[in-house]
Amino acid sequence: MKLRNAYKYLIITIACLLCFSGALKAQINRAQIIGGYIYNFGNNINWTSNDFPDFKIVVISSNADIIEELTTMSENQRIQNKPISLSTFSKPDPAIQDAQLVFVTSDKLSYYMSVFDMIEGKEILLVSENFHNKSYVMLNLYDAEDERILFEINKPNILNQSLAMSEEMLLMSGTEIDIASIYLKSQHSLRDMEMQIASFTDELDSLKLDISVTNTYVENQRNLIRTQKSRIDSQRIVQEQYLLRTTEYEATIAEQIHLMQTDEVLLSHMEDSLGRTREELQNQNDEIQVSKEILSDQKIRIDSINNEITARNKVLSDKDDIISKQKDTMFLLWIIIFISILFVMLIFYAYQLNRKKSKRLKKQGLEIKRINIELGNNNEELKITLDEMQQMQQRLVQSEKMASLGILSAGIAHEINNPINFVYAGINSLLRDFKDIEPIIAEISKLKPGARDLHEKLVTIEQLKKDNYFEEAYEAIPEIIADIKLGADRTAEIIKGLRSFSRTDKRELKDLDIHEGIETSLLLLKNKYKKHVSIVKDFDNNISTIKCYPGKINQALLNIISNAIDSITENGTIWITTKMEDGNIIISVKDTGCGIDAEMKGKLFDPFYTTKPVGQGTGLGLSITYGIIQEHNGEIKVISEPDKGSEFVIVLPMQ
Amino acid sequence: MFYQCSNLQRSMKTKSKILYVDDEESNLRIFKDSFRRDFEVQIAISAYEALEILEQGIVDVVITDQRMPGMTGVELLKEINERFSDIPPERLIVSGYSEDSDIRQAFKEYRLSKFIPKPWNYEDLKQTIIEAVNHK
Numbered sequence: 001m002k003l004r005n006a007y008k009y010l011i012i013t014i015a016c017l018l019c020f021s022g023a024l025k026a027q028i029n030r031a032q033i034i035g036g037y038i039y040n041f042g043n044n045i046n047w048t049s050n051d052f053p054d055f056k057i058v059v060i061s062s063n064a065d066i067i068e069e070l071t072t073m074s075e076n077q078r079i080q081n082k083p084i085s086l087s088t089f090s091k092p093d094p095a096i097q098d099a100q101l102v103f104v105t106s107d108k109l110s111y112y113m114s115v116f117d118m119i120e121g122k123e124i125l126l127v128s129e130n131f132h133n134k135s136y137v138m139l140n141l142y143d144a145e146d147e148r149i150l151f152e153i154n155k156p157n158i159l160n161q162s163l164a165m166s167e168e169m170l171l172m173s174g175t176e177i178d179i180a181s182i183y184l185k186s187q188h189s190l191r192d193m194e195m196q197i198a199s200f201t202d203e204l205d206s207l208k209l210d211i212s213v214t215n216t217y218v219e220n221q222r223n224l225i226r227t228q229k230s231r232i233d234s235q236r237i238v239q240e241q242y243l244l245r246t247t248e249y250e251a252t253i254a255e256q257i258h259l260m261q262t263d264e265v266l267l268s269h270m271e272d273s274l275g276r277t278r279e280e281l282q283n284q285n286d287e288i289q290v291s292k293e294i295l296s297d298q299k300i301r302i303d304s305i306n307n308e309i310t311a312r313n314k315v316l317s318d319k320d321d322i323i324s325k326q327k328d329t330m331f332l333l334w335i336i337i338f339i340s341i342l343f344v345m346l347i348f349y350a351y352q353l354n355r356k357k358s359k360r361l362k363k364q365g366l367e368i369k370r371i372n373i374e375l376g377n378n379n380e381e382l383k384i385t386l387d388e389m390q391q392m393q394q395r396l397v398q399s400e401k402m403a404s405l406g407i408l409s410a411g412i413a414h415e416i417n418n419p420i421n422f423v424y425a426g427i428n429s430l431l432r433d434f435k436d437i438e439p440i441i442a443e444i445s446k447l448k449p450g451a452r453d454l455h456e457k458l459v460t461i462e463q464l465k466k467d468n469y470f471e472e473a474y475e476a477i478p479e480i481i482a483d484i485k486l487g488a489d490r491t492a493e494i495i496k497g498l499r500s501f502s503r504t505d506k507r508e509l510k511d512l513d514i515h516e517g518i519e520t521s522l523l524l525l526k527n528k529y530k531k532h533v534s535i536v537k538d539f540d541n542n543i544s545t546i547k548c549y550p551g552k553i554n555q556a557l558l559n560i561i562s563n564a565i566d567s568i569t570e571n572g573t574i575w576i577t578t579k580m581e582d583g584n585i586i587i588s589v590k591d592t593g594c595g596i597d598a599e600m601k602g603k604l605f606d607p608f609y610t611t612k613p614v615g616q617g618t619g620l621g622l623s624i625t626y627g628i629i630q631e632h633n634g635e636i637k638v639i640s641e642p643d644k645g646s647e648f649v650i651v652l653p654m655q
Numbered sequence: 656m657f658y659q660c661s662n663l664q665r666s667m668k669t670k671s672k673i674l675y676v677d678d679e680e681s682n683l684r685i686f687k688d689s690f691r692r693d694f695e696v697q698i699a700i701s702a703y704e705a706l707e708i709l710e711q712g713i714v715d716v717v718i719t720d721q722r723m724p725g726m727t728g729v730e731l732l733k734e735i736n737e738r739f740s741d742i743p744p745e746r747l748i749v750s751g752y753s754e755d756s757d758i759r760q761a762f763k764e765y766r767l768s769k770f771i772p773k774p775w776n777y778e779d780l781k782q783t784i785i786e787a788v789n790h791k
Contacts, residue, residue, distance in 0.1 A: 414722055414773070421774035422681045428777045429689040469692065476688040483681035530678075530724045 042079035061105035422487025567593025702726035
């Protein structure tokens with residue numbers, strides 16, 4: 001039965017929505033429709049805590065139709081399977097907080113917001129009728145344009161009440177309020193409000209400023225008033241004092257008036273006595289006249305005495321002048337004496353100082369003499385040392401020469417022994433040849449013209465010739481003689497070369513044919529190079545002799561050529577070239593030897609730098625060569641490439 | 656006496672063959688003139704020429720100078736040692752200077768028998784050569 005009633009309401013509602021679209025305008029129908037909606041709302045919303053005994057509906061309304069309709073519904077229907085208890089109020093009442101559903105009709109919308117605030121966050125559904133502020137709506141019934149009654153749902157607000165909403169709500173022609181637009185609108189209004197607040201704050205600030213200005217002004221005024229008041233107070237005190245003083249004055253005036261009165265009496269008395277005194281005075285005047293005359297007499301006398309005194313005074317002052325003058329002279333004298341004493345003292349002091357100085361000077365002189373002697377000694381020592389050093393250097397150069405000679409000696413010995421062999425063996429050979437031909441010559445010398453046995457003798461001689469190899473000897477003899485001569489010449493030449501090489505030049509310049517020097521060096525070195533080195537000479541024959549220390553230059557040439565030979569281990573060539581250039585002689589010694597690397601090049605002319613094993617080189621050769629060339633104002637240059645060869649270039653000035 | 660000696664040699668008919676090598680022509684001439692009465696002297700101006708002569712015929716004694724351009728005396732001996740190992744001639748070296756390490760090596764390895772310093776003495780050298788010939 002009750003279920004059928006419920007269906008009846010639903011059918012009515014749907015019928016209202018679909019069929020009675022504005023056709024029925026009767027108030028009763030509208031109330032019934034609203035009642036239907038309320039009933040359906042109650043059934044389609046889920047209350048989480050479903051333990052309430054009856055479904056309480058509070059209606060805030062003065063609409064009798066609606067109240068009546070709802071009353072009828074509460075008596076006949078059940079919502080959520082619970083009986084409905086309806087209470088009606090004309091304004092918000094604390095009782096609404098116990099309700100499950102509150103319905104505010106269109107005539108009580110002024111209370112809507114206060115009701116909303118009261119129930120917000122509680123499990124209470126608020127239904128409104130024609131409420132415009134959609135932000136606060138939960139379920140709002142409204143009259144549509146086609147006179148239908150529809151409702152709109154603000155879901156967040158319902159959810160906020162911890163109420164759940166079934167989907168069927170939307171089927172019942174409910175529309176969800178566009179939250180976004182509401183949000184936007186509220187944002188706008190919020191922004192407006194903020195702006196308004198900002199403008200208000202500005203206004204407030206300006207007002208505050210005004211107030212503070214006014215306050216200061218008021219404070220100033222107050223201060224002004226205070227000072228005025230205090231001034232008035234002080235003036236009042238002064239006035240009071242004046243008053244006081246005035247009364248005092250009055251009193252004194254009265255007293256003085258009284259005194260004056262008594263004075264008047266006294267005056268009359270005094271007048272009397274005055275008259276008497278006048279007479280006395282007259283008498284005294286006369287007496288004074290007499291005294292005056294006496295006084296004038298005495299004055300005259302005093303004057304004369306005064307004159308006398310002034311005369312005496314004058315004499316005295318003259319004497320005083322003289323005395324003061326004498327005093328001045330005395331003072332001057334004293335000063336002079338003082339100054340002279342001072343002067344004398346000064347002279348004495350200076351003398352003393354001078355004596356000391358001269359003493360010191362004498363001492364210093366002695367010292368200087370001593371030092372001079374010492375210096376002289378030192379000088380001599382130095383000279384001796386220098387001499388020694390020079391001698392040492394000389395000896396060093398000489399010994400290097402000797403050392404290189406020693407190294408050369410093997411070659412030189414061979415070189416000398418060869419020609420000596422010519423002479424020595426040659427002479428022996430010549431001797432035997434001579435012995436061979438001697439008997440023949442003897443036989444021939446016995447031959448005499450016209451001798452009878454001439455033919456026999458000739459046969460004997462012929463036989464002797466055969467026996468003694470005469471022809472061979474005869475052929476050999478001139479050859480051997482030539483060889484002996486050659487040997488002797490060569491020996492002499494080598495010795496000459498050795499002498500020119502080994503001589504110590506006694507500080508005198510001599511003429512030297514540079515080509516001869518080169519030849520001498522080559523001669524001495526011949527044995528060293530002849531095995532594996534060929535010498536190519538290119539001499540400029542226009543070069544005449546140069547002034548130099550020949551021994552030294554020869555030594556330098558020998559060193560350079562000797563080094564070139566040493567640099568060639570296999571077969572090689574040495575080019576020796578001379579030429580003239582700008583008044584200088586240029587001697588180039590170029591070899592196809594091992595060359596010199598950059599590191600060696602830097603040390604090349606250092607003393608004791610050698611690449612040869614111990615005993616084979618002194619390491620002084622090139623350093624002494626360098627010294628010799630420098631001594632001759634010349635230059636020595638090295639052009640070298642490792643493994644390709646080196647070229648030593650000596651530039652010597654002609655003079 | 657000398658005369659007799661040369662007669663003696665002559666009577667032997669066959670003179671020993673001597674090869675003398677020296678780069679100095681004067682030395683060659685003097686050597687040849689000195690010993691022509693005693694030996695059959697062949698001369699060579701260089702080691703190369705000496706080797707050519709040796710190719711043509713065996714000699715009894717080889718006497719060589721040490722210091723020569725191209726090939727030294729020791730090098731010549733080494734060459735002989737290698738090329739003519741089966742019939743080695745006696746070897747002598749004549750040199751102006753003895754302090755040559757090569758020569759010491761030649762004594763050990765190339766069967767050098769005697770070192771003769773320059774200048775040589777005829778009698779001594781002759782004696783040495785005769786000894787060498789007999790030693791063979």
